[in-house]
Amino acid sequence: MARRRTEDPPGIITRENAIKVLNQILSSRRSLEEVINLNSSYQQMEPRDRAFVRLLVAMTLRRLGQIDALIRSYLKRPLPKKAQAVRDILRIGVAQLILLETPTHAVVDTSVRLCGKTRNPGQKGLVNAVLRKISLDGGEKFYALDSALLNTPKWLWNNWQNSYGEKLCRAIANAHLQLPPLNLTVKSDPERWARNLNAKLLPTGSLSFKPNGKVESLPGYDDGKWWVQDTAAALPARILLAATKHKKRLRILDLCAAPGGKTAQLASSGALVTAVDQSKKRLNVLRENLGRLNLTATVITADAANFSPPNTIDGILLDAPCSATGTIRRHPEILRIKRPDDVSRLFKKQAGLLINAVDQLLPGGILVYSVCSLLSEEGVHVIEDILEKRGDIKRLVIDPENFGLPQSLQTKDGDIQSLPCHLEEHGGMDGFFISCLHLPN
16 A cells, blocks of 8 residues: 555545646546556556545536636636646546535545646645635536537548538537446356346347456356356457357467457357467466456467468458457547547558458458448448458448347448447447458358
């Protein structure tokens, strides 16, 4: 446990860590997981305090545009650039006052004390005044703001508006403001596990619920009966298995496989799976997951952009690296750490991975390409690129109703594009683009 300085009141260490984590995410453009894993002070805190820091930072990031707009309305002049720590103190303070409904005296006291430790201690009066005013009438103003527009970076808003139209764009942005449920994929007997876990069985076959406590403490975890996987993330493997079901003993190549949720699906079906990823660290996680689930696969460390399988294969699953904009519900920092230039860089990587994957197909082979993205540049544009280069490759139409999903998920070309506002009645789903390609005999 981190030692609390004698002059610090209870709770100030957690707020101090939350501010540091928030600042590091925004300044380094690293994910929340990366930042907290490298933060020794965070790691030394009690589990309950770590959970609070994670919650507070995630809430702040989810509503950051709205929070900043509210703060600006209470400032007579903008904060100087060098006062970034003060800005973050105010952000965390607003999140506590409005989103967590923390008592005003506690928020103001800790915020003022924390401001005194920054390079701008002279701003203590401003922090005190702004947070007290916000505590009086800020909530009403906060919720009157256009939350969908303010909490979405302009480049993403414009992209989604162009791709999906104004109504769906706004629905996507609103879905990102909601805390998502936990989804599980079970090896077998989903009805029984839905009862055991007090979960909802979705039309897709996934389980959905809001757990209390650690996932590892839930029934069936140690026995390897299920694994955490969003219902949308479970679709690519299901689509590949359905497209190759005529084969007796499937040989599947899972490219960019770690951390292994899709590998587990394929192996659980009885397929012979070769899982390839270039990250040794992530592959170690994959091996651990397969071990807990009592599943087997051939695991190879290699770059999928130039990998060639040693044996013949029936199908390929390529879940390519992407912007992960489809997972913003679970990772709100993506809104703040991704940039437009990331997309063009990723397109080149995705196109290269797909070209090599297609080269490995034998006549009659099936390839499923997927990305957890809401950007057409990473989805349909990549598929159009390969179809233009390889006239022998055909696109197979995917019927979403075969997988318990509404027809609205099917694109005009027969691909799947799930959005976070889909399955809203079940808590939503991640955004995934999925295309099924075929090399005819």
